[in-house]
Amino acid sequence: MKADVPKGTGSSLGEAAMAPVRLAMAAIDAPLRWVQRRLGIGGMATFFLLPNMLIFGVFVLLPFFINFAYSMTGGTALFLPDRSFVGGEQYARLFDCANYTDPNSCAEDTFWTAVGNTAWFVLLQVSLMILFSLITALILNRELMARSFWRAVFFFPVLLSPVVVGLIWKWILQRQGLLNFGLYGLGFDPYTWLNDRNWSFAATVGVSIWAHMGFYTLILLAGLQAIPKDLYEAAEMDGTRPARAFWRITLPLLMPNLLVVIVLVLIRAVQIFDEVYVLTGGGPGTSTLYITQYIYETGFATQLRNPGLAAAASILMGAVLVVLTLVQLGLGRKGEKKGARK
């Protein structure tokens, strides 16, 4: 990106609207000059950084650190000073299992159900998401008429809110919905998809792919377009078959982008909540209960809320995310070295 001097000035209406803002800015200039005299020019950096750092500190860093303290306390009290110290008891409770593959043998069985569900969800969603967005990106990279239109088609759901996404699909998958209508035309009886454990799980995977695929397609498309065309021309002249060109040119050169996308999809899949909460509410039963919903319900929503247990679970999830992010940062640096854009 390059900074340009903005062309032209705003309309006279815009100018009029800006007048009070100008006045206010001029008015606070005098006290700020006084501040500047006290701090010196270099000290003004602190002044500019302060609001951001204050908000960061209070709403991100502070909660991050007291989360650890929370996870070592028990009881239902909200504020930390009122809570009793229990050491590693919450973690012990989360890990208290006779058999880790069977959630029913665990003291905190919903946690392990949520972990298991999330693992399956991540496995399926990430692999299908990568597959679909890669295919779409490859197709959009071809010589197409109205390419920007087709790109917009696949990008459209990305901007929709998760609640809207959840409701759209809840409406389509319900008994009188569009899916049953289509199947009815083919001679099938209507079915309540979201009351079925397996189908509702499949629905959460499918809907989350539908909603976010366009985003990753866009990143992969940018990577594809950065591959020099003359490589393909040279390959064609040598009589290389297209399939071979894909494995030998496209895929290796796309790899930095692809790895970043894989990690991004992973990080977001682990935290899946919003659209699933609206679509299935975690049900039927606990078949679509994922880890973020477990934390939310343990910490806030149930009668016997247990903030300490929720904090312990969130720290475990955070640890997984930190590992994934570090992998991403490492990959990003490697990509930059190769001259690829992250």
Add this chain to the structure above:
Amino acid sequence: MSRVAEFIFRRRGRSGWHWTDVFTWVWLIGGLFIMFGPAVWLVGSSFKSPAALAEFPPTIMPYVTQKATVEGYDKPLDLYEVTMPDGSKTVLAEVRRIGIVSQMVSPDKPTEIVKVKIAERTPVRTMSFATSNYSEPFTHFDFVRYLWNSVFVTVTATLITLIVNSMAAFALSKYEFRGRTFAMLLILATLMVPLSVIMVPLYSIVSALGLFNNLWGVILPTVATPTGVFILRQYMLTIPDELIDAARMDKASEWQIYWRIILPLTAPALAVLAIFSVVWRWNDFLWPLIVLSRKELYTLQVGLSIYSGELNVQWHFILAMTVVTMIPVVLVFIFLQRFITTGIAGTGLK
């Protein structure tokens, strides 16, 4: 014509259809239906009356059964086209149905009851858009309040995001000071701390500050976004330092430099961040769900999800409100898509 077709279906190689060409078009057309279809179906459904929504199989367009007021009956009666025993067709109004026999009257002769088998009648239907799905939530429900809450949160949070993050980006790009790298790393490190990890302690902090059940409790935790600082700083680094030096010679204060020189020059990046921020804050769900427990404070997203989770869901209102919730984002999509797509392709940040 053939030249147009040739242009549209430009193929790989010169002759014949390669399988990848077929696949491309199957994928694109299928994608068109799968990506747009659900939203179009939502908008279409939102204009249907509750009775039409309960029908199966559903109709594509919204239809309602025509009614007529018949003398001697309090309520308007449904009109049906009936095939009479002699094969002729007439329009009758249904009084009541008993099993498979329907008692009907002719609107012209209200006293004479005709018995008709229900298989021999079809409802008289006309297309009608149930605009009351839209107007009623605006007048009878808290919908306007939710809308206002969402607009307030979105606009305020975006303004604060722009100011606070541009100030920080200015400090981090144009000043040399001890701990600059540390501050930058600290900000970037918070990318690793998503809301879902810190929601329990964040809730206690927001409560301690008295911001529980307060729209500011929704706004403040979101405004210092690392993405914002990152985008703006990258952009400000390209502004030449000579401009700032020249302004200092002319006795401009640091605040004036920020406000009169840096901000106008950063306008394109600010625009990108503003668009992102509007979409983020408009779509936020989990955090408002935690912070807002009083009905009159709900944002649109929270209100919608709570109403749709109720036992007897009034789908006709939910669908219409969902469409309204979609509108700002669809407008952004139509008019500002270019900024968003270049923003994502450039930074990989959503």
